[in-house]
Amino acid sequence: MRVADRVAVSPARAVTGELRVPGDKSISHRYALLAAIADGRSVVANYAPGADCASTLACIAALGAIVSRTTPPRDDEPAVVTIDGRGLRGLAAPAGPLDCGNSGSTMRMLSGVLAAHPFLSTLIGDASLSRRPMRRIIGPLTRMGADVSAGPGDRPPVTIRGAALTGIHFAPETPSAQVKSAVLLAGLQASGETQVVEPACTRDHTERALAAFGAAVTISGRAITLHGGQRLTGQMVRVPGDISSAAFMAVAAAAMPGSDVTILDVGLNPSRAALVDVLRRAGANIDTAVEGDWSGEPVGRVRIRHGELRDVVIAPEQVPELIDELPVLATLGTFGGSVTVSGAGELRFKESDRIAELVAGLRAMGADADERPDGFQVRRGKPLTGGSVHAHGDHRLAMAFAIAALGASGPTQVDGADAVAVSYPSFFDDLDRLAVRSPAGARPRA
Ligand code: S3P
Numbered sequence: 001m002r003v004a005d006r007v008a009v010s011p012a013r014a015v016t017g018e019l020r021v022p023g024d025k026s027i028s029h030r031y032a033l034l035a036a037i038a039d040g041r042s043v044v045a046n047y048a049p050g051a052d053c054a055s056t057l058a059c060i061a062a063l064g065a066i067v068s069r070t071t072p073p074r075d076d077e078p079a080v081v082t083i084d085g086r087g088l089r090g091l092a093a094p095a096g097p098l099d100c101g102n103s104g105s106t107m108r109m110l111s112g113v114l115a116a117h118p119f120l121s122t123l124i125g126d127a128s129l130s131r132r133p134m135r136r137i138i139g140p141l142t143r144m145g146a147d148v149s150a151g152p153g154d155r156p157p158v159t160i161r162g163a164a165l166t167g168i169h170f171a172p173e174t175p176s177a178q179v180k181s182a183v184l185l186a187g188l189q190a191s192g193e194t195q196v197v198e199p200a201c202t203r204d205h206t207e208r209a210l211a212a213f214g215a216a217v218t219i220s221g222r223a224i225t226l227h228g229g230q231r232l233t234g235q236m237v238r239v240p241g242d243i244s245s246a247a248f249m250a251v252a253a254a255a256m257p258g259s260d261v262t263i264l265d266v267g268l269n270p271s272r273a274a275l276v277d278v279l280r281r282a283g284a285n286i287d288t289a290v291e292g293d294w295s296g297e298p299v300g301r302v303r304i305r306h307g308e309l310r311d312v313v314i315a316p317e318q319v320p321e322l323i324d325e326l327p328v329l330a331t332l333g334t335f336g337g338s339v340t341v342s343g344a345g346e347l348r349f350k351e352s353d354r355i356a357e358l359v360a361g362l363r364a365m366g367a368d369a370d371e372r373p374d375g376f377q378v379r380r381g382k383p384l385t386g387g388s389v390h391a392h393g394d395h396r397l398a399m400a401f402a403i404a405a406l407g408a409s410g411p412t413q414v415d416g417a418d419a420v421a422v423s424y425p426s427f428f429d430d431l432d433r434l435a436v437r438s439p440a441g442a443r444p445r446a
Contacts, residue, residue: 003418049425140182
């Protein structure tokens, strides 16, 4: 599925219908990495279709895991990935640099895996990833005994010479599920105990995935502990729909009168579900139902209907549980109630500077919005006109601008729209299907 580089989004009156979003990106990365160091075969159904998770598969294949992807007969059917693992510390030296593409999760979590392998690996990425900070993994992995370095300013490429690791007790200053996961993956292959004490709870998919693959992990409040040397066993797993992808249509439904959207088979892990709380606080009518447990991950349906929008303030404590949803939540302010976010300075280190580029894009569309050093405010009462915006290579900005565009008085041209391929290649098709437009307002593609 190829997405045009430039997409014109026309306004809509509402969004309605049922939707299944692609498999969860965070969970897909973890299943692929664990399967690569497990004994035996794993089969991962509904593996995330985007470029980020393809980068992880390409890296583990370059390290000797045997990966095969069943191409679905239809474009909209999810892929099944089979991975024959190499066992704990069993990966083989790669023939060249490991290309993590746009994916910070791949680079950081794979570093944790490679820290225990006694060969030299170099992890590279695209221009956006090459600007992202890696000190946060270099510190703890070095303490565990690996030789890890990066380029100037601790930016990629990351070079790792793995070693026999020793477990550590680690208390990161910044909440980050990627960093926690890198240390836990290294700890699994280290001698002794590894403990991570988080400054605030972050998504716990690694902990759940480790348990699903047979490792004992102890969780006590914000402390996660495991003993090194536990072997993993290949598993049959199915990836829930990605709540961070669902967030785009959920915000559109919350924002536009007459909307009614139900998202099926979506992950409802409590460490990711703060979106639902914020949308309720903003006035939306939301029903959620957990209908199953897929390898330790709660899965179910969410129905979102419009309600009169109120102002919402997102406090620093809630930011780690919502970090990827903040760009689209900002767009609520362009439809109705103001949105104020603080304590989210981490947004400046994502695929783009998500504070600067988000505010610049929304302002270009006519919004009344301001940057703050650690957040932003989008004020109610100024209807958007539409216009021209740039996603700056950032998938979540491309999709957030497209959602804001639904409420504008004129069309919006999103440049760099092809960035959606990183996490949600069918985004614009799904949006077209759910958007209620007058026939004359059908979205033209440039
Ligand atoms: C992720 C953690 C978050 C998030 C990213 C995915 C993960 O990053 O923004 O999209 O899968 O662990 P940080 O760990 O940098 O907060």
